Amino acid sequence: MNQEHYMEEALKMRNLLQEFEKKHGVRHPSILGVREHIFTGSVSSLAWFMSNQETSFVTIGQRVLANPLRVRFHYGHPDVFDRLFHVTRGGVSKASKIINLSEDIFAGFNSTLREGNVTHHEYMQVGKGRDVGLNQISLFEAKIANGNGEQTLSRDIYRLGHRFDFFRMLSCYYTTIGFYFSTMITVWTVYVFLYGRLYLVLSGLDEALATGKRFVHNTPLQVALASESFVQLGFLMALPMMMEIGLERGFRTALSDFILMQLQLASVFFTFSLGTKTHYYGRTLLHGGAEYRATGRGFVVFHAKFAENYRLYSRSHFVKGLELMILLVVYEIFGQSYRGAITYIFITVSMWFMVGTWLFAPFLFNPSGFEWQKIVDDWTDWHKWISNRGGIGVAPEKSWESWWEKEQEPLRYSGKRGTIVEILLALRFFIYQYGLVYHLNITKKITKDNQSVLVYCFSWVVIFVVLLVMKTVSVGRRRFSAEFQLVFRLIKGLIFITFTAIVVILIAIPGMTVLDIFVCILAFMPTGWGLLLIAQAIRPVIQKIGLWGSIKALARGYEILMGLLLFTPIAFLAWFPFVSEFQTRMLFNQAFSRGLQISRILGGHKKDRGTRSKE
Numbered sequence: 001m002n003q004e005h006y007m008e009e010a011l012k013m014r015n016l017l018q019e020f021e022k023k024h025g026v027r028h029p030s031i032l033g034v035r036e037h038i039f040t041g042s043v044s045s046l047a048w049f050m051s052n053q054e055t056s057f058v059t060i061g062q063r064v065l066a067n068p069l070r071v072r073f074h075y076g077h078p079d080v081f082d083r084l085f086h087v088t089r090g091g092v093s094k095a096s097k098i099i100n101l102s103e104d105i106f107a108g109f110n111s112t113l114r115e116g117n118v119t120h121h122e123y124m125q126v127g128k129g130r131d132v133g134l135n136q137i138s139l140f141e142a143k144i145a146n147g148n149g150e151q152t153l154s155r156d157i158y159r160l161g162h163r164f165d166f167f168r169m170l171s172c173y174y175t176t177i178g179f180y181f182s183t184m185i186t187v188w189t190v191y192v193f194l195y196g197r198l199y200l201v202l203s204g205l206d207e208a209l210a211t212g213k214r215f216v217h218n219t220p221l222q223v224a225l226a227s228e229s230f231v232q233l234g235f236l237m238a239l240p241m242m243m244e245i246g247l248e249r250g251f252r253t254a255l256s257d258f259i260l261m262q263l264q265l266a267s268v269f270f271t272f273s274l275g276t277k278t279h280y281y282g283r284t285l286l287h288g289g290a291e292y293r294a295t296g297r298g299f300v301v302f303h304a305k306f307a308e309n310y311r312l313y314s315r316s317h318f319v320k321g322l323e324l325m326i327l328l329v330v331y332e333i334f335g336q337s338y339r340g341a342i343t344y345i346f347i348t349v350s351m352w353f354m355v356g357t358w359l360f361a362p363f364l365f366n367p368s369g370f371e372w373q374k375i376v377d378d379w380t381d382w383h384k385w386i387s388n389r390g391g392i393g394v395a396p397e398k399s400w401e402s403w404w405e406k407e408q409e410p411l412r413y414s415g416k417r418g419t420i421v422e423i424l425l426a427l428r429f430f431i432y433q434y435g436l437v438y439h440l441n442i443t444k445k446i447t448k449d450n451q452s453v454l455v456y457c458f459s460w461v462v463i464f465v466v467l468l469v470m471k472t473v474s475v476g477r478r479r480f481s482a483e484f485q486l487v488f489r490l491i492k493g494l495i496f497i498t499f500t501a502i503v504v505i506l507i508a509i510p511g512m513t514v515l516d517i518f519v520c521i522l523a524f525m526p527t528g529w530g531l532l533l534i535a536q537a538i539r540p541v542i543q544k545i546g547l548w549g550s551i552k553a554l555a556r557g558y559e560i561l562m563g564l565l566l567f568t569p570i571a572f573l574a575w576f577p578f579v580s581e582f583q584t585r586m587l588f589n590q591a592f593s594r595g596l597q598i599s600r601i602l603g604g605h606k607k608d609r610g611t612r613s614k615e
Contacts, residue, residue: 003036003078004127012124019121020082025070030116031108032080033072035059040129045264045587046365047132052257054130056244059122066120069171071164073108073118078126081107082116089114098289099154102147105176109156113163134269134365135304135312141273142280142316146291148180149284180281187278190351194327195428197347201334202435238266264586265364271354272317272361279316286421287414302367306378306570307385309362310563311396311403318562319529321358326432326522328352333519334439363570365587370573370580379567386560404555408536422537429530433459436523442512463524469495470557471550529558 019032036058041051058077065072086092092107094100108118131137151157157177161169200206238258245254310318328348335344363369388394390401397403411422437443437459506512535542535551542548573579 006127009124009126016080016121016124024117024119027117029119030082030085030111031074031118033062033118033120034078034124034126035062035122036077036128037125038130039127040132043132046134046137046269047130049261049266049269050130050137052241056241060244060247061240062120063122065175066118070168071172071175072120073105073112076104085116086111099150101150106156109160113159134362138276138312141276145180145277145280146284148177149281152177152285180277183274184278184282187274194324194351197331198327198431198435201331202439206335268357268361268364271357275317275320275358283410287410287418289410289413303374304366305381306567307382313362315407317358318566321355322562324351325355326526328355330522359566368580370570370583372574375571375574382563400556400559411537419537423534426530426533429526432526433523436519440516440519442506442516463527528554532558
């Protein structure tokens with residue numbers, strides 16, 4: 001289990017093995033568990049968070065799971081197995097590499113189902129090194145979330161639930177799949193809350209509720225929302241580790257460590273992990289097909305390139321963060337006239353915190369993430385990756401097309417149910433367009449009946465015209481030979497002039513405002529993304545009618561736009577040298593910070609930066 005043993009602890013092995021001869025409860029143990037000592041906490045703030053989190057789970061958590069809850073299984077920890085018991089009852093591991101992705105806990109399921117007894121013993125410990133970089137941690141958590149998704153679908157959990165008594169069944173639920181299910185429900189609640197607010201604001205009900213005489217005195221509701229926002233900042237996630245530190249080293253130390261962790265952005269890390277768990281757990285439930293992810297566990301803390309972070313977090317965090325941001329912006333635009341700023345802050349502060357965390361945490365915890373030369377190199381690498389064509393044998397790390405194809409693999413094997421659910425979920429993006437086109441100033445001035453369905457139909461005409469123009473430009477770029485490039489550029493210039501003239505005419509005659517243009521962008525961009533998701537779900541149909549190339553071009557355009565939105569604030573902060581200094585000193589220990597300074601000095605004057613090795 002990639003543990004290390006200490007010499008003084010090895011002297012206790014005889015005592016540990018003697019536990020097999022002793023009954024714990026009514027049975028002899030079949031698995032003996034011991035605690036771990038996580039020794040990688042001093043590398044960086046992330047390593048410290050993971051070390052404290054894992055320490056609380058492998059000590060006080062395992063102790064409670066074993067006694068009195070009696071629902072401890074096996075979690076890849078340093079457990080000693082009764083070989084004779086397990087070999088005669090189906091073996092230690094399961095054969096399937098998909099359902100039994102988390103093969104360790106299935107060994108505990110197997111032992112418990114066959115009347116085994118899993119215990120935990122505090123008097124002995126072994127050393128273990130946890131992940132120390134954000135990408136390593138995210139890959140590990142993605143693997144665990146995938147494994148929990150497969151556990152939810154497995155017959156082992158079904159059998160355990162049927163054979164446990166009521167209280168042990170509830171304990172089993174909470175300590176296995178229940179944590180991930182409740183995490184997913186927490187994120188879903190944010191979506192439901194914001195889409196509900198969007199409906200109230202765009203339908204006019206929110207204004208009636210806020211200004212009506214019966215609903216003016218809603219101070220208790222505002223206080224409740226404020227307290228909820230305070231609690232949601234990741235404080236409760238840190239409660240078990242505070243209890244563990246308090247038991248081990250005193251509650252004064254636990255309080256000081258907790259304050260120091262908050263200053264080192266522990267809430268940002270745990271909120272980001274919330275998105276990782278939710279995405280991979282939900283995707284496994286919807287489509288299945290979990291796969292093993294090698295995390296490495298090496299002692300590596302190096303600068304991750306922008307393209308690498310984008311590949312890893314695009315679908316799990318960036319897309320979801322931008323969606324929530326659009327919801328919050330729309331809520332602010334159409335709800336600010338009758339609702340005070342303090343109320344808006346109380347209601348949405350935790351959600352804005354989640355949005356900022358999901359969008360920028362990978363770059364905040366990235367070593368040398370705000371160093372200007374690294375930013376320049378990252379942009380060159382990103383541009384090369386997004387422009388390369390895919391094909392057979394081209395790795396996802398080398399080409400955007402290969403990565404995009406790989407991201408769609410779960411859709412191919414999910415079946416009709418997964419495809420239908422994916423389409424239904426994509427329909428939520430059309431709500432923006434339907435609600436916002438009726439709130440444009442130009443709509444109110446042109447049409448007498450601004451609630452007519454013709455307004456919505458005309459918005460679809462505008463979308464299809466824009467897509468047709470994009471298709472024309474894309475075809476022209478591919479098919480015009482070199483001698484016709486001048487004609488093609490003239491056509492593109494004519495399209496741009498026509499578009500500009502239409503916007504000017506709309507501003508001059510019907511009274512279109514700058515806010516209308518911004519609202520149109522907020523309305524139409526999610527619609528295009530929804531169309532893209534539906535097209536990916538029904539890919540065979542799209543390929544038959546010959547539009548897959550257009551879908552790929554549209555997807556590349558969205559990826560470039562998302563990359564620019566993420567890269568621009570990072571590049572702006574990289575202009576200021578003190579930002580990189582502050583990040584390094586806040587997130588990493590003194591020895592590693594000194595190592596980063598030395599690497600900058602040694603690598604600062606090399607002309608060919610593309611051949612430099614990672615720090």
